[in-house]
Amino acid sequence: MTDNDPLFHSLLELVRELDTDNIPIILGGGMSLYLRMKYLTSKTHRYPFDLQIRSTGDLDLFLSASLISDLEKIEGLKRVLDRLGYRVIPEAKNFQFSKQIMLYGQLRIVRIDLLAAPPDQAEKRKVEIKKPRIKPKGAEGIHAYLTQEAAGIEIGKELVDPRQLGSDLNLKNQILFIPSAYNYLILKLHAFEDRKNRTDNLSDSGRHHAFDLFATIARMREKDWEVARQHLKIESAQKYLKRAIKIRKENFSKLTDLGLLRLRESAMYRTGQEIYDPYLELLANDLKDLFPV
Amino acid sequence: MPITENQIISRLGRQKGLYSPLEVLSIKETKKSEPSVKVAIAWQSRRVEFRAVVKARTAPKLVREGLIRLRSYANKKKSLLIVPYLSKAILEMLENEGVSGLDLSGNYWIRSPEIVAIRLDQKNQYRESQPIKKIFSGNSSLVGRLFLSSKRRFDSVNEVWKVIKNLGGNLSLSATSKVLSGMEEELMIEKDRKGILLLQPDKLLQRLEEDYRPPKVTETVRLKIPEGLKWFAKLSSKPWVLSGESSAECYAVTTPSEISTIYTNDFGPFETYKEERFYNIVLKKTDDSFPYFDVREKRGIRWSSPVQCYLELSRLDKREQELATSVRKAILENLK
Numbered sequence: 001m002t003d004n005d006p007l008f009h010s011l012l013e014l015v016r017e018l019d020t021d022n023i024p025i026i027l028g029g030g031m032s033l034y035l036r037m038k039y040l041t042s043k044t045h046r047y048p049f050d051l052q053i054r055s056t057g058d059l060d061l062f063l064s065a066s067l068i069s070d071l072e073k074i075e076g077l078k079r080v081l082d083r084l085g086y087r088v089i090p091e092a093k094n095f096q097f098s099k100q101i102m103l104y105g106q107l108r109i110v111r112i113d114l115l116a117a118p119p120d121q122a123e124k125r126k127v128e129i130k131k132p133r134i135k136p137k138g139a140e141g142i143h144a145y146l147t148q149e150a151a152g153i154e155i156g157k158e159l160v161d162p163r164q165l166g167s168d169l170n171l172k173n174q175i176l177f178i179p180s181a182y183n184y185l186i187l188k189l190h191a192f193e194d195r196k197n198r199t200d201n202l203s204d205s206g207r208h209h210a211f212d213l214f215a216t217i218a219r220m221r222e223k224d225w226e227v228a229r230q231h232l233k234i235e236s237a238q239k240y241l242k243r244a245i246k247i248r249k250e251n252f253s254k255l256t257d258l259g260l261l262r263l264r265e266s267a268m269y270r271t272g273q274e275i276y277d278p279y280l281e282l283l284a285n286d287l288k289d290l291f292p293v
Numbered sequence: 294m295p296i297t298e299n300q301i302i303s304r305l306g307r308q309k310g311l312y313s314p315l316e317v318l319s320i321k322e323t324k325k326s327e328p329s330v331k332v333a334i335a336w337q338s339r340r341v342e343f344r345a346v347v348k349a350r351t352a353p354k355l356v357r358e359g360l361i362r363l364r365s366y367a368n369k370k371k372s373l374l375i376v377p378y379l380s381k382a383i384l385e386m387l388e389n390e391g392v393s394g395l396d397l398s399g400n401y402w403i404r405s406p407e408i409v410a411i412r413l414d415q416k417n418q419y420r421e422s423q424p425i426k427k428i429f430s431g432n433s434s435l436v437g438r439l440f441l442s443s444k445r446r447f448d449s450v451n452e453v454w455k456v457i458k459n460l461g462g463n464l465s466l467s468a469t470s471k472v473l474s475g476m477e478e479e480l481m482i483e484k485d486r487k488g489i490l491l492l493q494p495d496k497l498l499q500r501l502e503e504d505y506r507p508p509k510v511t512e513t514v515r516l517k518i519p520e521g522l523k524w525f526a527k528l529s530s531k532p533w534v535l536s537g538e539s540s541a542e543c544y545a546v547t548t549p550s551e552i553s554t555i556y557t558n559d560f561g562p563f564e565t566y567k568e569e570r571f572y573n574i575v576l577k578k579t580d581d582s583f584p585y586f587d588v589r590e591k592r593g594i595r596w597s598s599p600v601q602c603y604l605e606l607s608r609l610d611k612r613e614q615e616l617a618t619s620v621r622k623a624i625l626e627n628l629k
Contacts, residue, residue, distance in 0.1 A: 005542075005548065005549055006546050007546055007548055008548070030548075031548065034548045037551075038548075038551065043571075048570065049570055049571070050551065050572075050573075052550065052551055052552050053548075054541070054548055054550065054612055054613070054616075055547055055548045056545075056546075056547060056612050056615045056616060057546030057547060057615075057619065101546070103543075103544070103545075103546060104544075104591060106544070106623060108545065108546045108623075109546065109619070110546055203611065204610055204611035204614070207610055207611065208610045208612055211610070267608070267609040267610045267613070268609075268610055271575075275570065
């Protein structure tokens with residue numbers, strides 16, 4: 001952690017507050033991958049090189065199915081956001097919040113996005129779903145974006161102790177998690193599929209999602225592979241996993257498939273192309289093993 | 294040689310069939326009134342006589358001057374602007390003014406009570422050897438970058454040149470003057486007795502982005518320096534600056550770069566740290582002046598200017614483009 005790392009400080013500030021009410025979150029998005037790459041894993045002998053990952057100014061928080069159906073906890077989360085000065089973003093009412101922070105004397109914005117895993121049958125009666133929004137019955141001023149592909153988000157989630165990140169923050173509860181590498185790949189495959197043919201600047205034809213897939217696989221440890229195998233074994237009949245397999249097969253089987261082309265087109269890939277190119281085939285094979293037909 | 298206004302009049306008089314079925318029947322100059330050119334146009338049995346202004350160049354400022362001259366003529370619907378080529382920008386200006394236009398390439402935009410005729414599919418046959426070309430790229434872009442660095446009025450061309458120099462830029466006085474003229478023609482700045490003032494910051498930033506080219510790098514080395522940027526902070530005598538992309542964390546909310554790219558024009562003390570695979574610094578040698586312009590030094594780290602940061606980020610992937618949007622907003626806010 002550096003002195004001037006506002007996103008990191010915002011995360012720690014949030015986690016400190018969530019700890020008082022024991023509200024667990026699973027951190028997704030670019031920040032999650034950044035923490036995985038920088039603090040929680042190191043280079044593997046299979047992909048022996050560094051990869052640069054950057055997050056934008058937002059924190060994506062996945063709320064588990066049990067959390068999004070818990071009115072008391074969700075109201076607690078809303079109070080935490082209020083206390084920290086986050087306000088609802090009018091264009092994404094009640095699932096995106098932002099606040100101003102100072103960066104080298106300049107005013108900037110940090111954003112929090114709330115996403116939720118779909119509830120199971122037992123929890124469905126406790127929530128109100130107006131797609132894509134989901135909230136516990138009775139909650140006001142807060143809900144989350146229902147993310148079907150996050151159905152298995154709790155499988156293999158990894159506990160993060162802020163002290164692993166260079167902070168001296170000592171939490172009472174286990175509340176900060178990142179998704180398993182396998183879940184991250186599932187989310188990224190879906191995101192790639194949604195964006196691969198969109199040419200607007202912010203979709204980038206899915207190139208950054210393809211690069212994130214590459215970075216995640218490059219840093220998978222033996223235990224991440226084991227978690228992936230277990231996940232596949234117990235969830236293989238689930239719709240979200242079947243779709244992930246289909247997306248992998250259609251886009252990442254051969255070097256000339258769209259997913260691998262988008263990866264090679266990404267600016268981040270091009271910065272180290274001569275180092276990465278020899279590993280493309282290994283990447284395609286790893287994806288095939290992880291998402292077999 | 295660029296075409297002159299007299300040549301345009303003469304060519305129009307000789308053109309046969311260029312606008313078919315529209316026909317230019319006659320074109321003549323009169324000294325008696327303003328606008329001084331009379332043009333008779335026919336479409337089958339219909340005929341209309343326009344008062345016209347001829348402009349030999351298509352720079353927005355010159356076109357606007359032509360349109361102002363046309364305003365002196367009471368009958369807007371019979372006013373005509375003649376240029377070598379009717380560009381999209383000129384058509385927008387014609388539409389706003391409610392006047393007609395004609396070019397030497399075969400396009401026309403005629404909207405009179407007698408004739409309404411539009412043809413805009415002909416290619417530009419008169420590409421101008423633009424004196425204002427490339428004023429937004431390379432070292433010439435320093436002038437535009439200066440205007441975006443802070444909100445201020447400059448007293449003279451000389452002052453602009455001196456401030457560029459003080460901020461680490463390298464551009465001759467004559468080149469500075471040429472760029473300023475080009476920017477004035479594009480209506481980006483205003484030059485008058487009170488001084489020189491930026492008028493359209495967002496348009497200027499967009500032109501810098503369109504014409505941006507990365508610094509010309511003559512050599513690249515990858516280094517493993519255990520202390521990272523802190524090590525560079527001690528090298529006060531060596532010219533170096535973080536690239537725009539690696540400066541993102543100075544201007545936008547993001548995570549710090551694990552691998553930093555640095556521009557320098559001197560590889561002197563760095564070579565001993567070469568490491569091709571597990572590097573944390575990418576050193577790029579460039580003699581271009583613009584990466585070192587308006588460097589912001591904070592805690593010993595030399596960050597590139599916000600403009601350089603924006604220009605580099607906006608050419609990268611989605612996350613970087615999101616950061617670029619936030620840097621752009623900050624640059625423009627600072628000028629309000």
